[in-house]
Amino acid sequence: MRTLGEPKRCEILRLVWVEELPATEIADHFPSVTRSAISQHLAVLRSVGLVNERREGTRRLYTANHAELARLRSFLDSFWTSSLDRLRDLAEADQRNQERA
Amino acid sequence: MRTLGEPKRCEILRLVWVEELPATEIADHFPSVTRSAISQHLAVLRSVGLVNERREGTRRLYTANHAELARLRSFLDSFWTSSLDRLRDLAEADQRNQERA
DNA sequence: CTCTAACGTAAGAGTCTGCTAACGTAGGGG
DNA sequence: CCCCTACGTTAGCAGACTCTTACGTTAGAG
Incomplete structure (x- = not known):
């Protein structure tokens, strides 16, 4: 619950809810912040199991759990x-x- | 959502969910923290409309919304x-x- | 009117959080 | 082999958050 208290993480989860997306594409949805910030948010979401990660070459594809x-x-x-x-x-x-x- | 990310606030809401309780009695459920801290949590819950306040003499009775x-x-x-x-x-x-x- | 109980509130300390900037790494393409 | 892309990670900082301590306020008892 605390994890989704952060609006950006909530929005990220919504982005990957129905569609598998690479990290860069997710970050592109947030022009106001750095890609690094999004990467950290993704790490948090992953740590609590709200998203799954799949690697494909250099890309990492995320899906909502x-x-x-x-x-x-x-x-x-x-x-x-x-x-x-x-x-x-x-x-x-x-x-x-x-x-x- | 961010409001309930705090475990104590979540527990407070649970306490006043079915029963109207005075501030002191709520605070008594949390021996680990000061009554002041609980009062501040109640203020937050009130500010986002998750609880209702009713005054009765010097007491303030809270209910979940x-x-x-x-x-x-x-x-x-x-x-x-x-x-x-x-x-x-x-x-x-x-x-x-x-x-x- | 004084005293006390039941509160909220202000100020300050310590901690957590979200961000940026800089760097490190792994997987192709040429 | 070099370089570029797509990432994660670390260090550090500014602001937000939670807590305690101390104080102010209001209502009722005596």
Whole structure:
């Protein structure tokens, strides 16, 4: 989550989401920063497994790891499901209190 | 997203997800840090609208803003839907190329 | 009115982060 | 073999972030 808190990394992931792209082409989408900066962002994304790397000659092709982002999505979903569990627990505790009274 | 990149803020949001809690009680869940630090985290969460504040005497009661987190969830979902759009666009472009050939 | 509990806030220290600039490396092309 | 392209990596810096300490404020109790 912290990884995608950085807007550029989020955008990079979006770029390689459906299409495999070489590092240079990714960097070209960010005229405001150096290719080096993008390379470092790619290293971070790779370190947390959000992208996969494939080498082809001197080029390195990147793809998004959909499964990893799916994990993040299900983590957010857990907020809602845990809320249901919690409400059920609260309701049960409340019922026990009423029975005791 | 960057806001929840901080683990403590994520945990705070979880605490106030189903239950309205006063600031002190939230801080008590984090023995490792000062109440001041938690107060500052609450300010950040409030500034991005992830929590709502209600005053009751000297106490301030916090609740999670479910709608705001739902926006984040749908943002992640947009990754998958946009991927479908993108694939459709690519397919159409490819088809035009074949027709031209 | 004084005291205390429950807060937020300001200032400063230490740490992390994202960036650039410079350099190193590996794989072709000629 | 030389050179160029496509990269990653390192060093260093400026700004952002998180934490603590100290202080200010407000509401209620006595």
